[in-house]
Each structure stands twice: as structure tokens, then as C-alpha cells.
Amino acid sequence: MSIKDAVLRVLRDARATVLPDPADRHGPLPPLMLALTVVTGLVDSFSYLVLGHVFVANMTGNVVFSGFAIAGAAGFSLVASLVALAVFGAGALLGGRIAHRARAHRGRVLHLALIVETVLFLAADTVARYGAPMDTAGTRYTLIALLGLAMGVQNATARALAVPDLTTTVLTLTITGMASDSRAAGGGGGKTGRRALSALAMFAGALVGAFAVRYGSPSLPLLFATVLLVGSTLDAFVLTRSDARWTQPL
Template sequence: MPATTRWDGNLLRGPVHGPLPVLLLVMTTATGLVDAVSVLGLGRVFVANMTGNVVFLGFAVAGAPGFALAASLAALAGFLVGALVGGAVIGRSGAARGRLLRDTVLVEVLLMAVAAVLLAGVSGAPGSALASAVAALLALTMGLQNAVVRRLAVPDLTTTVLTMTLTGIAADVRAAGRPVVTRRVLAVVTMFLGALVGALLVGRTTLVWALLPAPVLLAVVAVALLVALRRPAPWQVAPG
């Protein structure tokens, strides 16, 4: 395998990826939370899953009831801007992927805090201009995350999409080893749990409180990275 896709079989302390797999699973949970808030509270719009968002955009253009064209367009534009910014940040970071993820997560926490403040004015008005603005901001955050996680190249842990992960679970069921199956299943489970908790919170609290666990989880990731980076290790630099 290429060096960027090697897997050492250890989810927590392997020399190739260190604690990155566990931290990316935490970020996957946060993604499920964020998409639950956006789909259920902002007018049926995905901010992390752009495949679903493009489908929703098609529904909106066709005039299907319940789908907000402005919110879908805003999310798509925000995601692209976030990915563009992520590409620029990656170009400046070089091979220092530990610091790259740390800095990215800190920016995400800040952007989600701003989104949480704006969400206070969205409650009860999904599909509004403010809801579209929040969707764009959250999608920008997810686009940035997606670009950076793609650069980290930890197998099967994209934090935002699961199509290929699910395909791998079924298609490689006979050939894949236990560590491979484990990380793929955990990616699905963490996304599911994030979406489940997010949906429950949207139904029982305000959108602000429903979103709050996501930046809290990202803050935990940032703190873990701050601690881990105090001691140099091979996983902090991109392989190859």
C-alpha cells in the first residue's frame, strides 16, 4: 500500500497514525450532530454531506415542498469556500499534520460558536435568510474539515461521508482484517450516534442547545491534540 494509506492495526497508539483515528471518530460524531441540526432545523439542508445536499438542491429546483433552495445553495457555496480555505491552509502547513488538525479544529470551534449565536434567531423560522446564512457558515466549517481530514489520509475516517465506508464493510468482508472492519464499523456507529443525539436534542430543546455538543466535542479534540503535540512523535508528520 502507499505510505499515506497504511494502517498499523492500533486504533489508539499506533506509530503511523497515533491518536488520530480516535480523534477523527469524535469529529465524526460531531458531524452527525451538525447535520441533524441543519436538516431538522434549517430547512432540510445538509451542511456536511454534499451528496445529499446536491440531491436536496435538485428537489428544491423542482419545487418539491419542504426544501429550501436558498439554504441548499448557501450550504454548497459555503462548503466549497471552506474546502478552498482548507487547501490553502494545507499548502502552508507542509507535512505537520498534527499541528494542521489542531489549528483546524480550533477554527472550527470558533466558527461553530458564531453559528450557535446566530441560531438563536433561527428558531421557528427554517428556510429564512438567517437560516441560510447559518447553513453556509456550518458548511464552510465542514468543508474546511473535509479538506484537512483528506490530507491526513487516515483510512476510512473521512468524518463527513460513509458511502465508501459502508461499501468496504460489505465488499471486503472476507478479505479485510479485524482492525479494518472495526474502524469502518466505528465510523458508521459514531456518525449514527451523533445524528441520533442531534435529532433528539432538536426535538426537545432549542437549536442552539442542539448544536452545542458539536463544538464541545471539537474542543475536546483540540485539547487532546494540544497535549499530544507536547511530545514529538512520528504520526505528527505526514508519512512518505
Template sequence: MSGCPEGERRRLLTVLLLVLTVLSGLVDAVSILSLGHVFVANMTGNLVFVSLGLAGAPEFSVVTSLVALGGFAVGILFCRAALSRLSPPVALVSAAALCETALLASATVLHALDGPRRVLVVVCAAAMGIQNAMAGRVGIAGLTTTVMTRTLVGLLGDTGTAAHDRRVAVRQALSVAALVCGALAGGLLVLLVTPPAALAAATGCALAVAAAATVAARR
């Protein structure tokens, strides 16, 4: 994609990261509703769940939350070791999304076969760790694909100030909307269809991103 203008490259990366933000909402809906009280994309929530479990709240599993944190860490370390040197950024997105596709497809099959919940948690969390590490290295302002706390602070606290880029504000707003839409779609699929259907939708998102990024990287 070396021949593409910088603006076109950033627009493509923005769209791809927004699709992955939808994916994050999908998988967290699955993990919360069908794998117990655990996040696979939002690790801040898991730290709170670990604390509640240690306090004795019976609905929160310390072990399951720690498994998610461990899987997420493995995904980050894998991206750092195996993918971080890829260039241009769209090639990194392509490779990371392909890894996510493989992991989420495995999770879809495993969930359909009633596989162990904690194995599902670690597989999905590893996929999200790869995604988060990749998004951080791509570095599109306002698009983390999972963590919305800082995004909301920027959107609500900085919008209208001289230092705030309107384009960043638009990306932040779209990011919040994408996560909400993904979680809503995931919840509906889990409750009205099956959890594997929601994971299949997430796999489809990852595959679409991988395909688009691969085509762009070869231009």
C-alpha cells in the same frame, strides 16, 4: 509529537477523527430539523435536494442547498490555502478543529438569537468543509468523518477479502457508529432541548479535539 511511535500517533488521530464524525452527525441533525431540508456536512444529499427543488418539490430550497454547497467549498479552500502545509498531521487537526470551534460557537450564538437561517447554514457548512479537507489530508483509511457511502461499501463489500485490512474494517464500523450516534444525539437535543444545545454539543466536540491535538502537537 515527533517522539511518539507511529502506532500511537495513528491511534490518536483515529480517536480524534471519530469524535469529529460524531460532530458531523450533530450538525446535520440541526440543519435537517431546524434549518430546513438541507445538509451542512453531507454534500451528496444537497445535490439531490437541489435537483428536487428544481423539479418543483416545495419542501426543498434550491437556494439554501446551494448556500450550503458554497459554504462547504469556502471551508475546503480555506483549509487548502491556510492550513494544508501544517505538519505533523496532528498540528493540522489542531488548527482545523480550532477554526471549527470558532465557527460552531458563532453558529450556536446566532441560532440562539434567531439569526438568519442561511447565514447559519453557510457558517456550519464552512466548518464542515474545513473538517472534510483536513480529514482527507490526514489520510486515515476508513475515516472520512462525513461520507459513509464508500465506508459502507468497504465495510460490507471488502471485509473478509485478502486485501482488506482488519484495522480498516474496525475503523469503518466505528465511523458508521459514530455518525449514527452523533445524529441520534443531535436529534434528541433538537427535539427535546433546543437546536442551539445541539450546536453547543458540536462546539464542545470540536474544542475537545482541538485541545487534545494541540497538547499532542507540542510533545
């Protein structure tokens, strides 16, 4: 396969992710999962840059940060990392209950989860804007709790929906797949466009979030993420009325 053909294949795959075929097994879910991946980049940029060295979506980071904190590395809080891990787990439990409750219709699973996530983000945005300064312990841990819960719900939902290569919060396996499944590695080279889009979506969210914190208001990433979630929730509501094949459980 020539370079031109390979590029065209990647572009076709990316286009099919953004504008999916309604007859595809995952229907209209891929672009919504991309939107949630952008949310991940936004919220983790906020949590890391504003709340200290802690993530509310990337739990691998918090496990590593816990080790750093125990070793006495400067700038890392064991309590913050453990709180984030605990509330994320609680959110994942809630997201699992939502998924099992509405498992007969994947669109309803996503919509219910998005409602919960949006409410939690609205609460976090309100606390960030109108509460005590974010460097105070009460506000910091309230924000970690609200956002960690929301991202736990999101991660559990992405797991339940199981749209390939669109986990919304984890890129390690996505990037591994891009390399290990490539033609250079002897693979078929499939889904490279979708995987690249997933990485770019998180990068874009993180980039916008970092610029917002640095040159705008520290709470701006939460506002952007909340607006994106509100739009996604409205889109998902339309999906709840579908009876297409993609709505059926995997």
C-alpha cells in the same frame, strides 16, 4: 475463521481505533477523527431538522436536494442547497490552505483546522441562541454559511490527514468497504471494526442531535458539537508538540 474469531478480530480493530498504538503510522489521530464524525452527525441533524431540508456536511445530499427543488418537490430550497454547497467549497479551500501551510506536521494541521472550526461553531451557536428566530431567512442563511464553512474545513483536513476509513463526513465508501472487503466477499476482512465505529459515531451524533431538537432546544446539537470541538482542540494542542513518526506527512 470461526464466528467467535471474526468477532474478536472486529473488537480488536475497534479497540485499536479508540486506543491506538503510539507507534502506529497515524498515532493518536483515529479517536479524534471519530469525535469529528460525531460532530458531523450532530450538525447535520440540526441543519436538516431545524434549518429545513439542507445539509451542511453531506454535500451529496445537497446535490440531490437541488434536483428535487428544481423539479418542484415540496420542502426543498434550491437557494439553501446552493448556498450550502458554495460555503462548503469555500471552507474546503480554507482547510486546504491550512493543510498546505502546516503540512510538515500533521498534528499542527489538525490543531489549526480545529481552532477555525471551533470559532465558527461558537459563532453559529451564538447566532442560534441569541439572534433572530431560526426560521427567519437572515438567521437561517447565516447558520448555513457558518456551519458549511466549518464542515468544509473539517472535510479538507480529514482528506489531508488521510486516516484510513475515517473521513468524518462520508460513509458510502466506508460501508462499501465493510461489505466488499469482507471474508464473505473473498477479501481479508480488515478494518471492519474501525469502519463500523465510524458509522456508529455518525449515527450516535445524529441520534443525540435529533433527540435534542425534538425534546430539548433546537440549538442543543450545536452546543454539544461545540463542546466536543473545544475538547478536541485542546487534545490536538498537545499533539502539536510531538515529534513522533505519525506527525510526518504521508
